[in-house]
Amino acid sequence: MNFKLKNDTFLRALLRQPTEYTPLWMMRQAGRYLPEYCATRKRAGSFLNLCKNPDMATEVTLQPLERFPLDAAILFSDILTVPDAMGLGLYFAEGEGPKFERPLHSEASIKALRAPDIGTDLRYVTDAVSQIRKALNGSVPLIGFSGSPWTLSCYMVEGGSSDDYARVKTLMYTEPKLMHHILEVTAQAVTQYLNAQIEAGAQAVMIFDSWGGALSHYAFLEFSLAYMQRIVQGLKREQDGVKVPVIVFTKGGGLWIESIADTGCDAVGLDWTMDIGIARQKVGHKVALQGNLDPSVLFATPEAIRAETERILASYGYGSGHVFNLGHGISQFTNPENAAALVQAVHELSRKYH
Amino acid sequence: MNFKLKNDTFLRALLRQPTEYTPLWMMRQAGRYLPEYCATRKRAGSFLNLCKNPDMATEVTLQPLERFPLDAAILFSDILTVPDAMGLGLYFAEGEGPKFERPLHSEASIKALRAPDIGTDLRYVTDAVSQIRKALNGSVPLIGFSGSPWTLSCYMVEGGSSDDYARVKTLMYTEPKLMHHILEVTAQAVTQYLNAQIEAGAQAVMIFDSWGGALSHYAFLEFSLAYMQRIVQGLKREQDGVKVPVIVFTKGGGLWIESIADTGCDAVGLDWTMDIGIARQKVGHKVALQGNLDPSVLFATPEAIRAETERILASYGYGSGHVFNLGHGISQFTNPENAAALVQAVHELSRKYH
Numbered sequence: 001m002n003f004k005l006k007n008d009t010f011l012r013a014l015l016r017q018p019t020e021y022t023p024l025w026m027m028r029q030a031g032r033y034l035p036e037y038c039a040t041r042k043r044a045g046s047f048l049n050l051c052k053n054p055d056m057a058t059e060v061t062l063q064p065l066e067r068f069p070l071d072a073a074i075l076f077s078d079i080l081t082v083p084d085a086m087g088l089g090l091y092f093a094e095g096e097g098p099k100f101e102r103p104l105h106s107e108a109s110i111k112a113l114r115a116p117d118i119g120t121d122l123r124y125v126t127d128a129v130s131q132i133r134k135a136l137n138g139s140v141p142l143i144g145f146s147g148s149p150w151t152l153s154c155y156m157v158e159g160g161s162s163d164d165y166a167r168v169k170t171l172m173y174t175e176p177k178l179m180h181h182i183l184e185v186t187a188q189a190v191t192q193y194l195n196a197q198i199e200a201g202a203q204a205v206m207i208f209d210s211w212g213g214a215l216s217h218y219a220f221l222e223f224s225l226a227y228m229q230r231i232v233q234g235l236k237r238e239q240d241g242v243k244v245p246v247i248v249f250t251k252g253g254g255l256w257i258e259s260i261a262d263t264g265c266d267a268v269g270l271d272w273t274m275d276i277g278i279a280r281q282k283v284g285h286k287v288a289l290q291g292n293l294d295p296s297v298l299f300a301t302p303e304a305i306r307a308e309t310e311r312i313l314a315s316y317g318y319g320s321g322h323v324f325n326l327g328h329g330i331s332q333f334t335n336p337e338n339a340a341a342l343v344q345a346v347h348e349l350s351r352k353y354h
Numbered sequence: 355m356n357f358k359l360k361n362d363t364f365l366r367a368l369l370r371q372p373t374e375y376t377p378l379w380m381m382r383q384a385g386r387y388l389p390e391y392c393a394t395r396k397r398a399g400s401f402l403n404l405c406k407n408p409d410m411a412t413e414v415t416l417q418p419l420e421r422f423p424l425d426a427a428i429l430f431s432d433i434l435t436v437p438d439a440m441g442l443g444l445y446f447a448e449g450e451g452p453k454f455e456r457p458l459h460s461e462a463s464i465k466a467l468r469a470p471d472i473g474t475d476l477r478y479v480t481d482a483v484s485q486i487r488k489a490l491n492g493s494v495p496l497i498g499f500s501g502s503p504w505t506l507s508c509y510m511v512e513g514g515s516s517d518d519y520a521r522v523k524t525l526m527y528t529e530p531k532l533m534h535h536i537l538e539v540t541a542q543a544v545t546q547y548l549n550a551q552i553e554a555g556a557q558a559v560m561i562f563d564s565w566g567g568a569l570s571h572y573a574f575l576e577f578s579l580a581y582m583q584r585i586v587q588g589l590k591r592e593q594d595g596v597k598v599p600v601i602v603f604t605k606g607g608g609l610w611i612e613s614i615a616d617t618g619c620d621a622v623g624l625d626w627t628m629d630i631g632i633a634r635q636k637v638g639h640k641v642a643l644q645g646n647l648d649p650s651v652l653f654a655t656p657e658a659i660r661a662e663t664e665r666i667l668a669s670y671g672y673g674s675g676h677v678f679n680l681g682h683g684i685s686q687f688t689n690p691e692n693a694a695a696l697v698q699a700v701h702e703l704s705r706k707y708h
Binding site for chain 2 (some may be wrong): 164165166169170173176199213215216217218219220230252254255272273274275278292294297301304308310327331333351
């Protein structure tokens with residue numbers, strides 16, 4: 001595994017080492033906006049089959065890289081594989097998003113929660129990581145990922161997606177000990193899961209805290225950030241003599257960027273609401289930043305995409321430490337040509353800042 | 355109209371004058387969590403009938419004040435009365451939220467947009483304001499309100515609620531001039547509308563920028579904040595020799611609190627994501643703050659409600675300038691007894707800070 005990467009710009013940017021341009025990848029870059037992805041998914045029969053089949057997961061992971069000169073690949077998977085492996089029974093009801101057959105709706109089910117055996121229950125994920133890493137053949141680095149304990153717990157307690165998180169917040173405010181028990185077990189599971197991905201070949205890992213932004217300041221610190229910090233501290237940060245950077249991304253977490261940077265992570269993900277120049281002033285001496293284009297910009301023209309790209313690059317300013325990305329997953333309604341325009345704009349326009 | 359208020363604590367807090375305790379009201383305090391509201395709404399036949407009938411709007415505005423010793427009343431109405439008066443044809447499809455019959459889906463419809471004649475098209479609102487003010491009989495102040503131009507435009511362009519604002523953001527990024535035209539006309543309408551409410555008896559006004567938080571930093575400044583600033587500057591700030599404070603509330607706007615405070619408003623509304631003590635450090639010398647309890651706390655026990663209330667009061671600290679509120683509208687699933695527990699907790703626990 002100790003061969004040299006042809007393009008390690010992404011890893012260098014995460015470690016704030018000099019680069020020739022600003023590297024980029026796009027959250028959910030292997031997704032429904034690509035017709036080739038839709039074709040593979042159709043062949044798989046279901047989204048879960050696609051996640052659970054390492055051959056097909058490898059295929060879709062590589063698809064965006066064949067179209068665009070992206071600077072990183074990200075494992076194709078779903079954040080809910082972890083609670084599924086914990087026995088909650090993940091399924092996707094057509095047009096309704098993810099659901100659990102056995103959500104945590106009772107004290108007994110919460111107390112019975114156990115971290116999964118990663119080596120068996122999530123073997124299909126680590127197999128996919130190894131296979132993708134091999135298929136990439138040193139072209140660009142592979143990112144592994146997991147949901148944050150808070151975000152996973154939202155789904156586990158709500159039983160699916162939620163607008164207001166009423167059930168999980170009621171539990172959090174009325175039975176904080178039970179809530180902490182769920183988070184504790186989930187944090188152990190996520191730590192083991194990410195370490196297994198690193199051992200299987202992931203060259204950077206990212207924690208997606210999609211719903212941390214739904215919390216109050218104090219609840220975020222206590223119920224989301226504390227557990228992400230514990231995970232960061234429990235991760236293997238080097239594999240085969242090479243550093244493995246960790247990215248923490250709380251959507252809607254701009255207000256807490258300093259606390260997130262203090263977890264010990266290498267980079268902080270930013271959605272599009274916070275100006276990246278202000279973010280850099282606050283934490284740029286500690287961490288790299290990843291973001292922060294509003295994915296809706298990709299609905300506009302190539303000219304508008306270029307203008308917004310330049311705005312973000314200029315706001316970040318000179319020097320390394322920025323990985324360009326969207327502030328959230330790419331929309332299924334995006335025209336792939338506009339994604340191509342973004343990749344070109346970032347690569348071209350960023351050179352003058354390096 | 356120049357009689358003295360029995361309880362002007364709310365107005366004094368907004369003007370950062372000394373008070374004996376921290377006043378409070380609750381966003382959407384006249385709403386579906388109250389059985390008496392549901393009864394009146396049933397009698398009205400529809401939500402729109404309720405809004406458009408000043409007798410019934412008065413009745414529901416007063417209902418929460420009969421239950422709880424709140425420190426302010428807020429006009430019962432809907433932010434979408436303004437686009438409705440602009441000819442877009444507001445209706446409520448059962449279980450689907452608000453919709454427009456004639457959304458702004460073409461350049462021609464955008465160019466044809468005109469500010470309504472408030473005196474005729476929105477007469478039912480100013481009539482309700484006069485009637486509520488009279489019915490309150492000087493007990494507590496009456497708050498008038500409007501949606502922000504950006505928030506109203508989201509609905510007008512999308513044609514209803516939206517998860518991702520794809521249509522309005524596409525317009526904003528591809529046709530910024532058309533977007534500015536909508537915002538310009540809407541800002542004129544909102545200014546006239548709020549001034550008409552002030553003339554009819556509203557003793558404070560609030561601008562609800564419910565969707566400003568969906569924008570990028572620069573888009574927020576250009577497409578939402580600039581228009582709210584124009585409105586604040588165009589408002590009558592005094593009526594019958596008494597100051598009329600203005601509150602600006604951008605949900606998810608914590609990152610921009612300093613810019614919001616610079617609009618010239620008297621108070622900034624806060625959702626629950628930003629710590630109010632940090633907010634006060636940033637802007638407390640300029641404006642009062644209103645907020646910031648997560649409405650989900652009201653799903654918990656009276657003890658938890660009390661603990662979270664104390665946390666917010668302690669974080670704000672000593673002195674005037676805080677109006678306690680939820681960070682968003684009260685949920686229809688709230689037990690009214692928990693709302694009562696909140697009101698009691700705020701009134702009791704806040705005295706030591708004054």
